[in-house]
Amino acid sequence: MTRLFTVLLIVCIGMFGYAPFLIVNAPYESTMGLVQKIFYFHVAAALTLFLSAFVAGISSAVFLFGRRPSADRVAVAAAEITVVLGLIVLVSGPLWARKAWGVWWQWDARLTSTLVMWLVFQSYILLRRYGGPGSERLSAAVAIFGAALVPFVYWSVNMWRTVHPTTNVVPTLDPSMRGPFLFCVLAFFCLYALLLTTRTALETRRAELEALYLALED
């Protein structure tokens, strides 16, 4: 665990330290100019958000149907990271939109569905914190519901008329933009692995502490 943590930490620091140089040297987009550079962190964070929501949903399903407490610990960690990544996406997006669209927010399919998904995972966290005994099973169902929203959020731009760019943007990226973008995605995935292992370790230690308290009471 400590060795994996150290390796991930070094890789993450290296990648996040180098990413700004790649982003600065990436070419300006013809119509949006400088503000388009938000793309490199915004989309990378959004893809990691989708991954995290899936991890939370699948772990919750394993906990709910397989009764494995370790899966619940992973789900708690993933749900919390989903909320943090969602915050990054939901703040960086409007900052980009203000310049590109002239407004901070549009109640279109992509933005609204992302906000709803983020609120679902917020409710998971609140349920875990204030739900009392047995809330872990109820919150697991909430996480499955949150993960089920991911395909809707992803394809919303293709299914409905929105101001948000479609999913076609990333596959057709110019090679000079694709390199820095893929690097940022990898950096975010690496950060996600680091955060997930550390946060899960925290949950495991918390479970050990609870077991010790129970032993103390007996």
Added chain:
Amino acid sequence: MKKIAYILATLAVLALPCERVSAWQPPAAQDGFVPVEQLGNQEQLPAAPLVAGAYGVAWAAILFYVWTIWRRLARIERELADVARRVAPGGR
């Protein structure tokens, strides 16, 4: 007759690019210069603070979250050591 048809077909083929050229209209001549201050809000808005804000928020959120995990982990480790001492034989 065949020769006339050939000439007409050739002329028609040659006229095709002319049609495309005539369809293109140059941009309207500028009547005057517009000071940048008079542009719409969206065009005037500088992009740099927005880009810096987006990256700043991302970094701040990540660092703050890492700090909260670190703090919670340290508190649990402290508590674990304390409880383990009390559980151990001869403890309390």
